[in-house]
Amino acid sequence: MKTIGFIIQKEFKQIFRNKGMLPIIFVMPMVQLLILANAATFEIKNIKFAYLDHDRTPTSRALLEKFTASTYFNVLTDYASGKQANSAMLKGDVDVVLEIPPYFEKDLMNDKHNQLGLTINAIDGATAGVESVYVSQIVQSFNKNIRTELMQVSDNLVRPIQITTIPSFWYNETLNYKTFMVPGILVLLVTMITLFLSGMNIVREKEIGTLEQINVTPILKKQFIIGKLFPFWIIGMGLLTIGLIIAKLVFDIPIVGSLALMYAYTSIYIFVVLGIGLFISNFTDTQQQAMFIAWFFMVIFILMSGLFTPIESMPEWAQAITEFNPIKYFVEVMRMVMLKGSSFTDILPQFAKTLVYAFIMNGLAVWSYKKTS
Amino acid sequence: MSIVVSNISKSYKTVKALKNISFEVNEGELFGLIGPDGAGKTTLFRVLTTLLIADEGKATVAGYDLLKDYKTIRESVGYMPGRFSLYQDLTVEENLKFFATIFGTTIAENYDLIKDIYVQIEPFKTRRAGKLSGGMKQKLALSCALIHKPKVLFLDEPTTGVDPVSRKEFWEMIKRLQQKGITILVSTPYMDEAALCDRIALIQDGTILQIDTPEAIIKHYPKAIYNVSADNMYQLIESLKAYEHSHSVYPFGEFVHYTDKRTGFDPKQLKKYLEEKKLAGISIEITQPTIEDAFMELAI
Numbered sequence: 096m097k098t099i100g101f102i103i104q105k106e107f108k109q110i111f112r113n114k115g116m117l118p119i120i121f122v123m124p125m126v127q128l129l130i131l132a133n134a135a136t137f138e139i140k141n142i143k144f145a146y147l148d149h150d151r152t153p154t155s156r157a158l159l160e161k162f163t164a165s166t167y168f169n170v171l172t173d174y175a176s177g178k179q180a181n182s183a184m185l186k187g188d189v190d191v192v193l194e195i196p197p198y199f200e201k202d203l204m205n206d207k208h209n210q211l212g213l214t215i216n217a218i219d220g221a222t223a224g225v226e227s228v229y230v231s232q233i234v235q236s237f238n239k240n241i242r243t244e245l246m247q248v249s250d251n252l253v254r255p256i257q258i259t260t261i262p263s264f265w266y267n268e269t270l271n272y273k274t275f276m277v278p279g280i281l282v283l284l285v286t287m288i289t290l291f292l293s294g295m296n297i298v299r300e301k302e303i304g305t306l307e308q309i310n311v312t313p314i315l316k317k318q319f320i321i322g323k324l325f326p327f328w329i330i331g332m333g334l335l336t337i338g339l340i341i342a343k344l345v346f347d348i349p350i351v352g353s354l355a356l357m358y359a360y361t362s363i364y365i366f367v368v369l370g371i372g373l374f375i376s377n378f379t380d381t382q383q384q385a386m387f388i389a390w391f392f393m394v395i396f397i398l399m400s401g402l403f404t405p406i407e408s409m410p411e412w413a414q415a416i417t418e419f420n421p422i423k424y425f426v427e428v429m430r431m432v433m434l435k436g437s438s439f440t441d442i443l444p445q446f447a448k449t450l451v452y453a454f455i456m457n458g459l460a461v462w463s464y465k466k467t468s
Numbered sequence: 469m470s471i472v473v474s475n476i477s478k479s480y481k482t483v484k485a486l487k488n489i490s491f492e493v494n495e496g497e498l499f500g501l502i503g504p505d506g507a508g509k510t511t512l513f514r515v516l517t518t519l520l521i522a523d524e525g526k527a528t529v530a531g532y533d534l535l536k537d538y539k540t541i542r543e544s545v546g547y548m549p550g551r552f553s554l555y556q557d558l559t560v561e562e563n564l565k566f567f568a569t570i571f572g573t574t575i576a577e578n579y580d581l582i583k584d585i586y587v588q589i590e591p592f593k594t595r596r597a598g599k600l601s602g603g604m605k606q607k608l609a610l611s612c613a614l615i616h617k618p619k620v621l622f623l624d625e626p627t628t629g630v631d632p633v634s635r636k637e638f639w640e641m642i643k644r645l646q647q648k649g650i651t652i653l654v655s656t657p658y659m660d661e662a663a664l665c666d667r668i669a670l671i672q673d674g675t676i677l678q679i680d681t682p683e684a685i686i687k688h689y690p691k692a693i694y695n696v697s698a699d700n701m702y703q704l705i706e707s708l709k710a711y712e713h714s715h716s717v718y719p720f721g722e723f724v725h726y727t728d729k730r731t732g733f734d735p736k737q738l739k740k741y742l743e744e745k746k747l748a749g750i751s752i753e754i755t756q757p758t759i760e761d762a763f764m765e766l767a768i
Contacts, residue, residue: 101569105558112557304553308612311517311547312570313539467521467538 098314102322106296110326120292124284124334128341132277135403139225144168145189147180147212150199154241158195161233168229180214190216191226203241266351266434273346278429279402281338285361286368286422287393289331293372294389295382296323297464302381310466320461324369331365332358352432356439360428363449367421370456377463396422424449469528470495470620470651471516476525478511485511486522487674493653493667498646500665501655502763508674509655510550513624516653517547530619530651543571546618548609550625556598560589560608563597564615571616581648582611585641603634610641621645623654627661639664659760670763677766682759689757689765691715694735695723698742699749707745711738718764725761726752 110116144162148155162168171189174180180192194212196202202209213230217223300306309319335358342348371392379385398404399413400422406414417423424445431437439446471493478486485508493499501509514520516529518538527534530544554563564586568575579586589607592600597608606626613621623642627635639661646652654665662668663682670677670685678685698704701724708717708726715727726738735752742750 098570098572101566105555105562105566108562109555109557303556304549304551305555307519307549308547308553308567309570310519311542311545312567313542313572314570467519 098318099322099325102319103325106323106326110330120288120330121334121337124288125337125341127284128277128280128338129345131280132273132346135272135276135280138272139222139229140167142168142226142229143188143190144170145180145183145192146170146173147175147177147192147194148173149197150195152200154200154203155195157241158234158237159193161237162193165229165233184214184216187216190222191230193230274348274434275430276402277342277346277348278433279400279426281335281342282422282425282429283397283400283402284338285331285334285365286396286425288334289327289365289368290372290389290393291386292330293324293327293369294375294385295372296327297373297376298379298382298385316461316464316466320373320464324366324373327369327372328362328365331368332361335361348433350433351436352434353436353438356442357429357432360425360432360442360446360449363446363453364421364425364428366453367449367456370453370458370460371421373460374456374463377460377465396420399423400426402426421449421452469493469531470497471499471527471529471653473512473516473527474525476512476515476522476527478515478520478522485674486515489525489671489674489676491669491676491679493651496646496649496651498642498652498654498664498666500662500668501653501671502657502659502662502668502759503655503671504657506673507671509671510624511674512671513547513549513622513653513655517545517622518542543616544619546613546616546621548613548621548623548626550628552605552609554597554605554609554612557596559594559596560600561593563608564611567612568615573616575615578615578617581617581645582614584644585614586611602630603637606630606634606638607641610638614645618650620651620653623652625655625657627656627658635661659758659763662759668759670766672767678762685759685762686757689762691727691757691765692733693755693757693761694726694728694738695720695751695753695755696726696738696742697723697749697751698747700747703745704742704747707742707747711741716764720760723755725755725764727765 110120146159146162148159159170163170168191174183174192177194180189180194183189184192192212192214194214196210196212199209211234213227215223215226215230297306300309339350339354339357343350372389375385375388375392379388399406399409399417399420401417402422406417406423409417428437428442428445431442435441469492471491473492474490476486476489477484489508489512491499501512503509511520515522516527516534518534518541521535529541532538532540532544534541555566558566564575568578575582585607589600589604589611592604597605600608610623610626613623626642627638630638635658642652642654643664656662665682667679667681668685669679680688696704696708701719705717705719705724708714708724713729713733715729717724717726719725728738735754739750739752
């Protein structure tokens with residue numbers, strides 16, 4: 096016990112004496128949280144919008160007025176010909192081109208229906224999809240208004256009953272992306288820092304030769320590993336605390352669920368990450384190798400965590416892989432507890448899986464660490 | 469017997485680092501492993517300190533079997549690797565305290581043993597180990613290797629890269645430790661240090677060439693050695709090598725060491741030969757063989 100205590104003490108001394116690492120551990124994650132939480136959003140604004148108005152009637156102008164009024168669209172200009180519009184799209188000057196056909200107003204009056212030409216730059220598929228929805232929403236609402244205007248008295252009698260849906264977004268009523276992103280980003284930061292630190296730690300001792308000196312001592316494997324990992328566990332918990340404070344104070348994220356539950360889950364989760372880090376450390380000879388391998392896993396974990404792309408939309412084999420992604424569980428738990436106020440029973444599946452994962456990873460790590468080569 | 473090594477072999481993939489090594493070290497003996505770089509000295513140390521498992525052979529250290537009792541061995545040996553391997557970002561005192569704690573002891577408990585060495589670095593005890601000079605680093609490493617009062621001390625090239633004054637001091641410290649009853653196995657590429665050991669093993673390419681006391685090794689040197697010098701050293705060596713009766717020729721300090729194939733060798737003949745080769749300032753004197761000569765004789 097005394098030995099473990101002393102190793103922990105030694106590790107902390109080394110961490111705090113490393114003037115290069117200290118800001119990386121504590122300042123960098125906070126800066127990332129502040130920047131990413133503000134920047135990472137799925138909302139699409141400032142869409143560059145251009146139009147071709149072949150009709151030039153009050154009705155067509157009224158439709159365009161709708162786009163001008165919307166905060167999502169920046170109405171840039173109108174083009175005289177489709178050719179001009181196409182070349183502007185090619186250059187990337189516009190994202191969306193709306194073409195109003197000739198006799199738009201007249202046809203609408205006579206036939207009660209009409210067609211609009213819409214061209215969207217779909218280099219980014221996700222953005223294009225959202226833009227299309229925006230445009231059709233505006234056109235639809237315009238449609239409703241114009242109908243009322245054009246409708247004659249007799250039509251009133253046969254007016255169909257309109258069904259409208261009013262969505263209500265539970266757990267995040269205003270669809271505030273920060274509420275959605277901050278818990279996720281916080282998860283990434285805690286994972287990244289603890290994974291990199293633990294991954295590079297033992298390998299560093301290998302590099303500077305101290306591990307050899309340690310290995311000739313009677314110290315037990317478990318003493319050494321516990322002593323090595325405990326400081327990073329503390330740092331991980333510390334980062335969570337600082338992150339939660341920032342989430343509350345800066346972003347005003349609601350913390351509906353129990354803090355104790357969040358900490359309980361995180362304390363187990365960090366063991367999984369530390370186990371992975373240690374495992375990497377045991378199979379590499381230099382910090383550089385360890386760093387690259389840690390990055391490899393980190394990138395896969397992040398992109399397959401469901402934070403940026405929903406897991407439900409992944410192909411089935413990819414969904415199967417995400418079962419082994421600890422970040423996925425952490426993101427789920429944090430969102431569930433923070434935003435929904437889930438209880439222990441609600442997160443039990445994630446909790447159990449993480450616990451098993453922690454045992455497996457640390458078991459492998461201790462097994463693969465050999466004092467003799 | 470403090471260390472018994474019998475038929476130890478170890479290979480790294482295709483390289484045979486140790487070939488059938490056997491030797492014994494007595495209790496309280498200062499035993500030297502003398503050999504050039506790449507001879508297998510460090511591998512042998514790593515095997516004997518339980519860091520590496522030998523492919524073949526058996527060994528006991530301090531009476532314990534290398535494979536079965538490796539845990540006990542780790543408690544009773546001190547190892548100072550050739551490369552400085554303490555925590556550079558911890559201070560002198562913290563390093564010492566760390567190793568004391570790992571071995572389950574305290575600095576105070578074994579202070580007697582390290583006192584002579586530690587007092588020399590004590591004025592710098594709050595300095596980080598990385599900021600120490602080469603000689604002081606070695607003293608700290610030795611203190612750390614001694615803190616748990618080991619029965620056997622392994623010193624892997626402790627004086628490589630250390631200045632001559634510190635080297636001399638270091639050997640004095642080793643001698644004092646030996647008087648305290650610690651068995652010491654030391655390796656060095658410096659032949660002059662070999663004479664300070666009780667017994668030495670000359671090792672090359674993973675094979676032990678000879679084991680004996682330094683005096684006996686010198687005494688058994690089979691030939692008469694001559695110090696030869698001339699104004700043009702390069703031409704001298706070339707000429708000597710070309711001489712039909714030459715047995716060995718190699719530079720040794722300011723001289724060239726020369727041995728002849730014949731038993732009844734007359735230096736005058738050689739002088740005449742060298743004069744024919746148009747060399748000036750020739751001097752040929754008989755000299756005492758050294759460990760280095762013995763090593764060259766065995767290794768060539």
